[in-house]
Amino acid sequence: MKKWTLLTLPLILGGCLNVSVETFEAPQQSSAQQLSRIKAVTSADARAFVEQAEQELETAAEYVGHAAWLSSTYINSDSQFVSGKAFQEYSLLSVKFAKQAALYDHLDLDSTLRRKLQRLKMELSFPAPDDKALAGELADLGLQMESMYGSGEYCNDDRCFSLEDMTQIMAESRDAGFLQEIWQGWRQVSPPMRDLYQRQVQIATDGARELGYDNLSDLWRSKYDMTPQEFSADVDAQWDKVKPLYEALQCHVRAELKDHYGNDVVPDSGKIPAHLLGNMWAQTWGNVYDLVKPEGHEQSYDLDQLILDSGMDEMGMVRTGEKFFTSLGFEPLPQSFWERSQFLKPRDREVVCHASAWNVDNVDDLRIKMCIQKNAEDFQTIHHELGHNFYQRAYNKQSYLFKASANDGFHEALGDTVALSMTPSYLVELGLLEQEPPVEEDLGYLMKMALNKIAFLPFGLLVDKWRWQVFSGELKPEDYNKGWWQLRQRYQGISAPVARSEADFDPGAKYHIPGNTPYARYFLAFIQQFQFHRALCEDMGYEGPLHRCSIYNNRQAGEKLQSMMTLGASQPWPDAMEALTGQRQLDATAIIDYFAPLMAWLEEKNQGRQCGWSADSKLMAESS
Numbered sequence: 118m119k120k121w122t123l124l125t126l127p128l129i130l131g132g133c134l135n136v137s138v139e140t141f142e143a144p145q146q147s148s149a150q151q152l153s154r155i156k157a158v159t160s161a162d163a164r165a166f167v168e169q170a171e172q173e174l175e176t177a178a179e180y181v182g183h184a185a186w187l188s189s190t191y192i193n194s195d196s197q198f199v200s201g202k203a204f205q206e207y208s209l210l211s212v213k214f215a216k217q218a219a220l221y222d223h224l225d226l227d228s229t230l231r232r233k234l235q236r237l238k239m240e241l242s243f244p245a246p247d248d249k250a251l252a253g254e255l256a257d258l259g260l261q262m263e264s265m266y267g268s269g270e271y272c273n274d275d276r277c278f279s280l281e282d283m284t285q286i287m288a289e290s291r292d293a294g295f296l297q298e299i300w301q302g303w304r305q306v307s308p309p310m311r312d313l314y315q316r317q318v319q320i321a322t323d324g325a326r327e328l329g330y331d332n333l334s335d336l337w338r339s340k341y342d343m344t345p346q347e348f349s350a351d352v353d354a355q356w357d358k359v360k361p362l363y364e365a366l367q368c369h370v371r372a373e374l375k376d377h378y379g380n381d382v383v384p385d386s387g388k389i390p391a392h393l394l395g396n397m398w399a400q401t402w403g404n405v406y407d408l409v410k411p412e413g414h415e416q417s418y419d420l421d422q423l424i425l426d427s428g429m430d431e432m433g434m435v436r437t438g439e440k441f442f443t444s445l446g447f448e449p450l451p452q453s454f455w456e457r458s459q460f461l462k463p464r465d466r467e468v469v470c471h472a473s474a475w476n477v478d479n480v481d482d483l484r485i486k487m488c489i490q491k492n493a494e495d496f497q498t499i500h501h502e503l504g505h506n507f508y509q510r511a512y513n514k515q516s517y518l519f520k521a522s523a524n525d526g527f528h529e530a531l532g533d534t535v536a537l538s539m540t541p542s543y544l545v546e547l548g549l550l551e552q553e554p555p556v557e558e559d560l561g562y563l564m565k566m567a568l569n570k571i572a573f574l575p576f577g578l579l580v581d582k583w584r585w586q587v588f589s590g591e592l593k594p595e596d597y598n599k600g601w602w603q604l605r606q607r608y609q610g611i612s613a614p615v616a617r618s619e620a621d622f623d624p625g626a627k628y629h630i631p632g633n634t635p636y637a638r639y640f641l642a643f644i645q646q647f648q649f650h651r652a653l654c655e656d657m658g659y660e661g662p663l664h665r666c667s668i669y670n671n672r673q674a675g676e677k678l679q680s681m682m683t684l685g686a687s688q689p690w691p692d693a694m695e696a697l698t699g700q701r702q703l704d705a706t707a708i709i710d711y712f713a714p715l716m717a718w719l720e721e722k723n724q725g726r727q728c729g730w731s732a733d734s735k736l737m738a739e740s741s
């Protein structure tokens with residue numbers, strides 16, 4: 118089944134139980150009848166119910182998996198129709214079981230059964246109400262928005278640009294005017310999504326209420342083995358810890374960009390115009406490394422160039438990624454992976470290019486879907502996606518409701534953890550680099566890493582801060598874009614390069630909003646991956662600086678990872694965290710330790726600079 122985009126549906130080919138669904142049709146009964154039933158149900162009934170639910174959901178999910186693969190890799194009205202039906206069917210089934218799960222709330226059940234019943238209630242991110250028409254409408258809305266995003270393009274008088282073209286321009290161009298045009302151009306994709314999004318939220322909110330949640334925000338924040346309030350407090354606490362690092366980086370990058378582009382382009386507000394950071398959403402800044410690199414400590418190699426010079430093609434990049442995992446002791450990917458994955462953007466049809474990893478049958482039909490470009494960013498993304506696939510395979514012996522990661526941050530962290538080991542010494546081992554660079558270059562390496570990892574943190578946090586506000590009703594539809602830019606300013610210290618208004622719907626220009634993929638998972642992952650990296654390095658007896666440690670070829674590290682991955686979602690996430698790191702909590706000290714040498718350099722470099730930014734009120738008309 119498709120994972121990590123529209124739905125999160127694990128599945129398994131379980132045995133068929135001879136229990137009639139009729140047995141569990143509680144909602145139609147009167148409350149007196151229900152009460153007598155509640156008294157009557159036993160833990161054996163609960164067990165049979167869960168097995169039945171797992172088996173039926175598994176069958177439906179496999180169908181969704183195939184249909185969704187088609188609708189993402191061949192966007193047309195037929196594939197959308199079929200996929201819509203499959204989502205509708207799955208949604209209704211899942212909601213039915215989620216409601217019935219409440220029948221067993223009062224029973225004293227073993228922890229595994231109790232956990233499965235809980236997971237049944239929070240399986241869907243956007244649950245439909247128990248109504249066929251609304252379930253169909255909800256499925257169609259999601260598919261419509263995802264296909265609008267997938268087929269989005271921007272055309273000026275000269276030519277049309279795909280998102281991949283625009284991604285490359287954002288990365289490489291240093292022409293502020295052109296960057297602004299492209300930044301604005303891509304955002305034409307989303308105003309037509311605004312009403313659809315509002316409707317989608319409305320329907321799914323009703324669905325969440327039927328399942329007993331106050332709103333979708335509570336549902337989304339309930340998936341972390343703690344209360345929604347505790348979860349919000351935890352992510353805020355982590356953010357507070359890493360904020361000084363982000364603020365130091367933002368200050369340095371702003372100063373260097375101002376030197377390069379001048380005062381007209383980079384204003385005095387302290388914020389950075391969002392089109393100058395090398396990325397369409399200003400979420401990672403590695404592409405402006407050349408403008409902000411630490412003088413005297415520059416990296417002598419450029420991974421983009423090394424990849425091009427090596428002659429490695431896109432498939433070769435994936436093979437190299439696979440080799441990292443097999444060096445840790447993981448089994449090679451199945452032949453079907455190579456036959457069924459989408460590595461390149463097809464020339465003849467529209468597809469959703471945003472990278473994703475799939476396990477279509479939740480056994481071993483593993484695939485990635487990408488439109489790979491031969492560059493370092495996509496090389497890293499390949500490792501990210503393969504991390505999903507190897508995780509999916511590691512827990513495929515779990516039962517359906519536990520075929521997931523410990524929490525969604527773990528899934529996102531796995532491949533990134535591996536990619537933290539793509540150190541210069543690893544590149545030498547691969548034959549991409551001739552010799553290991555001297556230690557003086559470490560600051561350059563750390564700067565490049567920070568531009569991708571530290572710069573991401575506030576973005577990773579704010580996307581769902583925005584959605585939580587929307588879902589709870591705190592942010593009204595007429596303020597969707599204003600609320601978005603308030604968060605962008607406050608957390609990232611960036612500003613829109615041209616005036617924005619409620620005629621725009623800028624959140625919709627980021628894949629995960631139309632694609633309905635929760636985003637706090639990436640914030641967690643960016644903290645966790647350093648925790649995982651540090652634990653694995655310590656475990657293998659490594660004693661040097663963390664940024665020079667590579668787990669490549671280390672079976673012990675592989676076994677540690679496996680021990681966490683095979684658990685799937687069967688245990689509360691602190692147990693899985695403990696299996697790998699010995700710690701039971703998120704711990705930002707690992708990312709702080711990793712970047713300590715860079716932080717020291719930044720603090721010195723920023724002396725005399727005016728750091729920080731004002732969260733001014735001219736949010737929507739700011740033209741910097």
Ligand code: X8Z
Pocket residue numbers: 121400471472473498501639
């Ligand atoms: O969406 C992704 C992955 C697929 S799960 C490519 N990421 C986030 C993004 O691109 O916005 C990875 C990092 C953040």
Ligand code: ZN
Pocket residue numbers: 121501502505528529
């Ligand atoms: Zn991912």
